[in-house]
Amino acid sequence: MPKKAKSYTKQSDQKAVLAEMSKQVPMVVRIHKVGCPACEMSEEPWQDFCDRSPPGVRVIQVEETAMPPQLMKGIEGFPTYAVHKDGKSWHHTGALMDAGAIEDLIDIHRA
Numbered sequence: 001m002p003k004k005a006k007s008y009t010k011q012s013d014q015k016a017v018l019a020e021m022s023k024q025v026p027m028v029v030r031i032h033k034v035g036c037p038a039c040e041m042s043e044e045p046w047q048d049f050c051d052r053s054p055p056g057v058r059v060i061q062v063e064e065t066a067m068p069p070q071l072m073k074g075i076e077g078f079p080t081y082a083v084h085k086d087g088k089s090w091h092h093t094g095a096l097m098d099a100g101a102i103e104d105l106i107d108i109h110r111a
Helices: 011-021 037-041 043-052 099-107
Strands: 006-008 027-032 058-063 080-085 088-093
Touching (some): 011 058, 043 058
Parallel strands (some): 006 058, 027 058
Antiparallel strands (some): 027 080
């Protein structure tokens, strides 16, 4: 069964986003902005990634207005993909145009 990304879209979701992103579980978070051409172009690859994401990896999609300001540090553009895994975090800014590129992002810092 395809996985759906948990989605946050409103400024009032900021507390829930903070709680979600504070969890110590592997996750990929896609931060996007309404009206962003790169975000729109990369939506289908994101959905493909969600459908086949690795077991045990949470997938979350957050509209930039729902991101708590303290979590926006280092975010320089949209979309941004943030990976939290094994106590480490890293991110990539810019459209990833296939699900494999998102999977590669998860593995990039594998020990």
